[in-house]
Amino acid sequence: MIRHRLDIAIVGAGMVGLAQAALLAVRHPQLRVALLEASTEVPQISADHYDPRVVALTQASCELLEEIGAWEEIGDRRACPYTEMRVWDAEGTGSVRFNSRDVQMPNLGHIVENNVVVAALRAHIEALPNVELVSGFRLESWWRDCGLWHLQPRSERTNLVEGLEESAETLRTRLLIGADGARSKVRDLLHIRSRDTDYHQTALVCVARSEKPHQHTAWQRFLKTGPLAFLPLAGLGDEHHCAVVWSADEDLARELVMLDDQAFCLNLEKAFESRLGRVESVSERFSFPLRARHAESYCGPGAVLIGDAAHSIHPLAGQGVNLGLQDVRVLSDEIGRALKRGLEPADSSVLERYQRRRRGDNAATLKAMSTFKSLFGAGDLHWRWLRNTGLSMVDASPLLKKRIILRAMAV
Numbered sequence: 538m539i540r541h542r543l544d545i546a547i548v549g550a551g552m553v554g555l556a557q558a559a560l561l562a563v564r565h566p567q568l569r570v571a572l573l574e575a576s577t578e579v580p581q582i583s584a585d586h587y588d589p590r591v592v593a594l595t596q597a598s599c600e601l602l603e604e605i606g607a608w609e610e611i612g613d614r615r616a617c618p619y620t621e622m623r624v625w626d627a628e629g630t631g632s633v634r635f636n637s638r639d640v641q642m643p644n645l646g647h648i649v650e651n652n653v654v655v656a657a658l659r660a661h662i663e664a665l666p667n668v669e670l671v672s673g674f675r676l677e678s679w680w681r682d683c684g685l686w687h688l689q690p691r692s693e694r695t696n697l698v699e700g701l702e703e704s705a706e707t708l709r710t711r712l713l714i715g716a717d718g719a720r721s722k723v724r725d726l727l728h729i730r731s732r733d734t735d736y737h738q739t740a741l742v743c744v745a746r747s748e749k750p751h752q753h754t755a756w757q758r759f760l761k762t763g764p765l766a767f768l769p770l771a772g773l774g775d776e777h778h779c780a781v782v783w784s785a786d787e788d789l790a791r792e793l794v795m796l797d798d799q800a801f802c803l804n805l806e807k808a809f810e811s812r813l814g815r816v817e818s819v820s821e822r823f824s825f826p827l828r829a830r831h832a833e834s835y836c837g838p839g840a841v842l843i844g845d846a847a848h849s850i851h852p853l854a855g856q857g858v859n860l861g862l863q864d865v866r867v868l869s870d871e872i873g874r875a876l877k878r879g880l881e882p883a884d885s886s887v888l889e890r891y892q893r894r895r896r897g898d899n900a901a902t903l904k905a906m907s908t909f910k911s912l913f914g915a916g917d918l919h920w921r922w923l924r925n926t927g928l929s930m931v932d933a934s935p936l937l938k939k940r941i942i943l944r945a946m947a948v
């Protein structure tokens with residue numbers, strides 16, 4: 538049965554909320570932590586199908602999952618290490634190859650299906666005595682008095698809240714962490730505004746089977762209508778499956794969604810210049826409208842935002858969840874530091890230090906993604922020349938390549 542008086546309540550059991558709960562529970566067994574999740578679905582991992590939603594986890598993210606104790610399970614299941622990344626421009630000859638040899642590392646990162654990460658973290662949390670996952674709790678309203686947040690789920694769903702006494706569905710907590718994704722209720726309830734940019738693009742995601750093996754390479758072609766990525770997948774017996782993330786202008790995306798599988802395969806193969814031979818088949822397609830968002834502040838009294846609730850970015854560099862996991866690491870460091878000094882984790886100085894350490898970094902990445910998106914979307918000759926020359930220059934400079942790789946791996 539869930540304890541109704543908590544030290545920390547985390548809203549949202551996506552990858553970031555789960556990692557935050559697990560890291561806090563592992564580092565600070567004395568804290569009582571609850572993770573409140575609106576959905577009651579349990580992620581299923583199919584032995585013969587991939588989850589088309591994947592993430593490219595950096596080395597820093599893998600290390601964090603290792604500290605939590607969840608990486609072994611993820612790695613054993615279906616994590617595909619990639620040793621090379623190839624990026625090229627559809628409108629010119631500019632291209633760049635990054636290889637793990639450039640930085641004397643065994644790989645540049647791992648491609649993992651979202652549900653594999655979520656399932657491993659959930660299994661890990663179930664085994665931790667000081668953290669509880671409350672499914673079916675959609676946070677709807679709250680009030681705060683004497684430094685305590687009182688949290689209530691949406692009333693008509695109360696009967697779905699597992700493990701919660703019907704008579705006492707209000708949870709009380711000192712610190713509230715909003716990990717409830719891009720359309721964060723916590724952010725709204727705190728009256729924190731966000732700066733939004735609509736990219737007018739949609740990301741189509743699916744899994745494609747290609748004629749040639751993926752070569753443990755992450756491929757990205759920049760088309761004028763948006764970037765197209767083929768990301769290598771592990772398991773299911775061979776190396777011919779890639780997760781496709783095709784970010785396309787809205788009109789094109791609408792057309793692509795309507796195509797039957799055969800026509801879609803042909804379009805995909807053409808857009809990818811047949812780099813892996815024929816696209817033989819594709820899975821079901823899913824689409825996500827693309828929007829950048831950055832919360833103007835990451836904290837309010839006794840409350841803080843992490844992950845997509847604080848920032849969401851264009852998937853072109855695959856950094857969204859990696860930034861979120863760095864939020865997790867820094868917030869846990871700051872809470873640990875506070876506990877050592879006899880401070881409350883919800884103390885405003887703790888939350889402000891977290892904000893100072895994360896907001897600048899996240900803002901810089903958001904800006905870089907928007908600049909890339911504009912640069913590669915520009916059709917006129919000058920911009921085309923500039924980006925093709927830029928790609929070729931980076932490709933010819935081992936020092937520059939090394940810097941870029943090390944910077945990307947540290948996120």
Ligand SMILES: Cc1cc2nc3c(=O)[nH]c(=O)nc-3n(C[C@H](O)[C@H](O)[C@H](O)COP(=O)(O)OP(=O)(O)OC[C@H]3O[C@@H](n4cnc5c(N)ncnc54)[C@H](O)[C@@H]3O)c2cc1C
Pocket residue numbers: 548549550551552553554573574575576591592593594674675676677716717718719721722723740742782825843844845846852854855856857858859860861
């Ligand atoms: C097409 C695409 C490709 C991407 N590729 C990559 C990649 O390669 N690498 C990468 O790092 N990132 C990538 N991203 C971004 C990445 O998926 C997100 O950054 C990441 O999923 C955010 O995790 P989160 O836990 O912060 O939020 P979410 O995954 O959105 O989780 C939020 C959780 O909160 C719950 N919730 C919401 N409201 C409430 C409420 N009121 N009460 C209780 N619970 C609530 C939701 O049910 C959900 O479980 C990609 C994104 C897209 C769209």
